[in-house]
Amino acid sequence: MRPPELTPLFASAEVLKGVGPRVIALLKKALRLPPGVLLPRVIDMLWHLPTGVIDRRAEPTVAAALPGTIATLKVRVLKHKGPPRGNTKAPYKVATEDETGRLDLVFFRVERSFVERQLPVGEERYVSGRVERYGETLQMAHPDYIVAPDNRGDLPLLEPVYPLTGGLSGKVLLKAERQALERVPPMQEWQDAAWLKQRGWPSFAEALKRLHHPEDAADVSPGSAPLQRLAYDELLANQLALAMVRESFKAQRGRPVHGDGRLRAKIIDALPFALTNSQKTALREIEADISAPRRMLRLLQGDVGSGKTVVALLAMAVAVEAGAQSALMAPTEVLARQHMETIAPLAEKAGIRVGLLTGREKGRVRDDILARLDAGDIDILIGTHALFQADVVFHDLAFAVIDEQHRFGVHQRLALQTKGGGGGANMLVMTATPIPRTLLMTHYGDLEVSKLTEKPAGRKPIVTKQIANGLMEKLIARIKAQLAEGAQVYWVCPLIESSDVSDLAAAEERHAHLTQVLGEGVGLLHGGMNATAKDATMAAFADGNLKVLVATTVIEVGVNVPNANIMVIEHAERFGLAQLHQLRGRVGRGSRESFCMLLYAEPLTRTAQERLAMMEDTEDGFLIAEKDLELRGGGEVLGARQSGEAEFRVAGGAGFSELLSAAHDDARMILSADPHLTTERGEALRRLLYVFECDEAIRLFRAA
Template sequence: MRPALLNPLFASAQTLAGIGPRLILLLKKCLTLPPGISEPRVIDVLWHMPTGVIDRRSQPRLTEAIPGTIVTLELRVLKHKPSPRGNTKAPYKVTCEDDTGRIDLVFFHAEHKFIERQLPVGEIRFVSGRIERYGDNLQMAHPDYIVSPEAKNEMPLLEPVYPLTAGLSGKITLKAARQAVERVPDVPEWQEAQWLKARAWPNFKDAVGRVHQPHEAQDVSMGAAPWQRLAFDELLAGQLAFALVRKNLKTERGRKLSGSGEIRAKIASALPFSLTGSQTTALEEISADLAASHRMLRLLQGDVGSGKTVVALMTMAIAVEAGAQAAMMAPTEVLARQHIDTIAPLAEAAGLRLALLTGREKGKARDAVLSRLASGEIDILVGTHALFQPDVAFKDLAIAVIDEQHRFGVHQRMALQAKGANGDTNVLVMTATPIPRTLLMTHYGDLDVSKLTEKPAGRKPVVTKAAPIELLERLIDRIRAQLAEGAQVYWVCPLIETSEASDLAAAEERFAYLRQLFGDVVGLLHGGMAAKEKDETMAAFAANRLKILVATTVIEVGVNVPNANIMVIEHAERFGLAQLHQLRGRVGRGARESFCMLLYKAPLGETAEQRLKMMEETEDGFKIAEKDLELRGGGEILGARQSGAPGFRIAEVPGYENLLEAARDDAVLMLEKDPNLVSPRGQALRTLLYLFECDEAVRLFRAA
């Protein structure tokens, strides 16, 4: 159960004064809500962090006020000058004074009665806003605040500025945030006293208070002590949760697997090349995991073309050698069929019985696969999300391989694990997106990691050049010459807006243009096509009946046509580095020299220019991933933000990497000293886990 002292923070945001059904809908639009939460709560308001601050502390007399600055003035109301009847364009003016001069407060399209109530003649009012000079007169248009002397404390002299949405004002958001701060309880300190002292960080309650009700303008800065403290809290909660889940996996009884090596030897001898050093190392690490008494949960990360599929097949072969079954799950049908095509000849040479299960297999064909699977006649099942449907039953699933892990949520991984007889399936997850170390720690903290850093022998470098779209005709002449020599071309069109329709239009337009030039050797592939049509198009391209394949980014992952040696990417400036690198990985797979042409529309922005330059300079996916992280931040590098991958609300701050390292070290040391979090600090850290909603970890220590 969540500690009772936190309950006020997890109440609906509608319990805050002034937040009714209309505003709750606007807050829902504006706030970042965690997966599975449909209505904003007080805690979501609390984590809605300001992006800046308005400083209203300057309180000059009128003769000292500097035009163009924001000031707070103590004024006496002299007279009202309503706009003339029938002239809606003329402003309503209220003349006010202090001991040194006069100023007009100016209102356009104003409601007269409201202004009369706000500024009664003869009364003193504190007024805050931007002062300007208009001719010889001072004026302030639409003051931000008008308050009586008794209500002066309600005006924030340092006013946080929040991200807003249409219909939601800064004042309402500030009022809600202040109320949320009032609900923050006195919590036990979960940070080490020395660590806090060395950094001069405030306690949790003060840190939250100072971000939403700053003492100094810099309190709202991401680099300031209050925000850094909260960022570290969020990172520590995440690292502690990962460490708990990982510790639990290590202590969960796994299934020891060690095969004779006979099937693996047959696969190795059927390979057209010998395994690279990093493939051999990865297989040794995997074999050691499988032979241990705990369950394997390992991430295999390798660059495009580094040979992950072979490592996956060898891993699955260990299960079959031990008399059990294995499964391989891919995020798309195209990729699942690609895996089958790649491993089928090797599996056949080794006597492995393969089958495919996707959403397309229906009726009798599907029933036949399920029947053979349940009886143990299938050794390895390859498929999509269809693998973890309730009616898919294995006779004895011992190893599950999950490709492109970031396309699946953690709960989907667990659903596949549960298909094992005792829920003790060993899991290998793979990604072709090389992941920088900081992202490994935040997105994959519960996994052991193996890296494939070499490319198999025979892989040729891809010559990469960026060129303006104006050189299109010259490029087409080059392609015509290459086609005469037997080349094949991928031509990728981007998502112009975030709609399927525009994506399609761009690809179809280019397809029609190239068809006019080259005839029916040009094909089209996009996400809106029927699965059968997609397969037929890919098969025609793989068989060299089509010479040019115009496609959307559906070809980004896993498509393998060794003869294709030219990749043209239109509007390359609109793609992220990771995506450009994935697309380039579709060529350079055969004996022919390969090219990647990055067509862009000038002028290029600075970031786009850096991306394209990086692509020209290196093919090292790990270097590219680090650059992508630097240019884009961690949110997008793994593709879209996915459930199961934490998105930070506070922690994306300057010095993030150093804070993350420290949080990881602290979490590991803490669990070594106090594995069940029962010490005073351990109990306080439990509160932290609840506060940042690390539910999976909380569930584990509740069960302990």
């Protein structure tokens, strides 16, 4: 159970005054909620941090107020003057003054009774807003704040500015944030006192207060002490949780699996190419792990097209040689079927029985697969999240592979592992996203890592060029000539906003344009299509019946069409480096010379210029990943929460790598001295894990 003193933080945000069903619906849009959390809570309000401040500290006299600036003025209300009857466009004016001059407060489309209540004639009020000159008169249109002298404390002289959504006002959000702040309970310090002093960081509660109730504009800047303190708290919680899960995993007895090599020899004989040196090295490392008494957990990193699937198949064959079963889980149906297409012909040559289980296998077909799996008549099962389901029972699962691991959480990984008998399945996780060391730490702890650094023989370099949007018609003319010679083209349209509608519109518009210019043979693929339509379109492109495929980023992972040799990425400046690299990897898989054309709209930001230049300069995924981390900060590239979410809530900005390294070392020292967090600081650190919702680690220390 969560400690009772933290209960106020995890209550629904509806406990805050002024937050009813309408505001909750708006907060749900504005706040970034963790997976599984459907409605905003008080803690989610606290992690919704300001991005700047409005400075209302200037309190000049009316005569000294500078037009075009924000000022807070103490004035006396003289008279109200409403618009002429029937003229709704004319403003409602309230004349006010101080001893130095006159100020008109101007309102458009406003109820007279509301303004009269706010500004009674003859009384003094503080008004805060932007001062403008209109003819000879100073005026303030729709003051941001109008408060009586007795309520002067309600006027925020340094007002934090929060990310908002349509319909949610900054005033309503600020009021809710202030109330959320009041619910932060006193907590024992979990950070080392000497470390806090050295960094000049405030306490946890003080850090939150200075962010939501700033005393200085610098308090909300990226490198500020309050923000750095909370970022370090989040990173330390992350590193402790990972280390605890990792230590718990290491402590569990593994299942040694020994194969005799006969099936692997048949698979290698059936391959159309020789294994690369890094594939051979990775296989030796995996074989050593799988045959050891401790449970295996290894990460296989390989750039697009480096041959990870073949390594996974040969590793799974070790378990099959030993008379057991293997599983391969992918995050999407498209990718699962792609693996099936690669693996099935090779497995058949070796006499290995392979099955496929995704959300599409239903009814009698699904029942048949489950029965064969339980009976041991399937050696390797390939699938999606469907493999987690309770009714999926293996006869004897000894080895599991998870592809694109960062899309799954620890609890999902453990759920698949526990399906293995005799101490749980050995685990290999794979990713085609080359991961910098810092992100390996945030997401995987100190996982053993194998890298595939070479591309299979025969892969040609991909010529990458930046092209301004104005030259698009020239590019299309060149593509037309290439199509006549048998080329095939991907044309990727971006997600313009975070909305399927705009994404779809961009792709449909480009599809119509290219069909008009290039004729028939232009296909369209997007996330709004059902699985059957997607597969049919993809199959038509793979078979050569479609020459051009206009697509959204659904083709980023798991599409293999060797004849496709041109990739056009529209609005390339809107994509991250890692995503551009993934998309480029869809071409260059056959014998033709391949091209990646990065169409961009001017003017480019400096970051966008660096990204596109990096794409032109190198195809090395590891170099690109390091650059991506440098340009985008830590939280966005891969993600740290062990739930499959792709961002930190506080960390990820300035000084990310340095803070992460410190948190990594701190977590290791803490757990070496206090593995079950039972000391005084350990008890405080348990609160930290609860605050950042590191559920897996909490489950482990509660079981200890």
